[in-house]
Amino acid sequence: MCPLSVRNQRARVAWALALSAAVPAPGAAAAPIARNSPTAYTLALPQLATSAAGRELLEYVVSCALPAGVELESAGYRFGGALGLAPGWLHAAPDEREQRAISACLLARTNLHGRRVEISLRSAAAGPRAGAA
Numbered sequence: 001m002c003p004l005s006v007r008n009q010r011a012r013v014a015w016a017l018a019l020s021a022a023v024p025a026p027g028a029a030a031a032p033i034a035r036n037s038p039t040a041y042t043l044a045l046p047q048l049a050t051s052a053a054g055r056e057l058l059e060y061v062v063s064c065a066l067p068a069g070v071e072l073e074s075a076g077y078r079f080g081g082a083l084g085l086a087p088g089w090l091h092a093a094p095d096e097r098e099q100r101a102i103s104a105c106l107l108a109r110t111n112l113h114g115r116r117v118e119i120s121l122r123s124a125a126a127g128p129r130a131g132a133a
Contacts, residue, residue, distance in 0.1 A: 042073050049075035064105035065089050
């Protein structure tokens with residue numbers, strides 16, 4: 001996975017807004033993701049994956065939000081989880097804590113030159129809550 005670059009900032013902001021619009025407000029009944037199997041899910045709005053910028057954003061959001069071994073499919077593309085900062089996203093909109101964790105993860109992976117760099121995310125609040133899966 002290549003690091004995010006801030007070179008095309010307007011496109012990234014537009015896609016971030018589109019992604020947030022795809023997810024219902026915290027506490028809303030409708031889940032943004034449908035379950036296909038125990039480890040495969042489908043995003044409710046596949047148009048997010050129809051452009052290269054959208055796929056890049058989804059790649060990072062999913063890797064930050066979902067746990068390893070869980071995949072999200074959208075428009076024929078698959079995106080794998082890695083860190084599990086918002087596993088509840090599979091069943092409902094991310095709560096504020098999960099949204100902050102995903103945002104921090106995305107920002108930590110963004111750099112001006114688009115080069116891969118090692119990062120360390122540390123927080124007492126980071127990571128999935130006990131019992132979350």
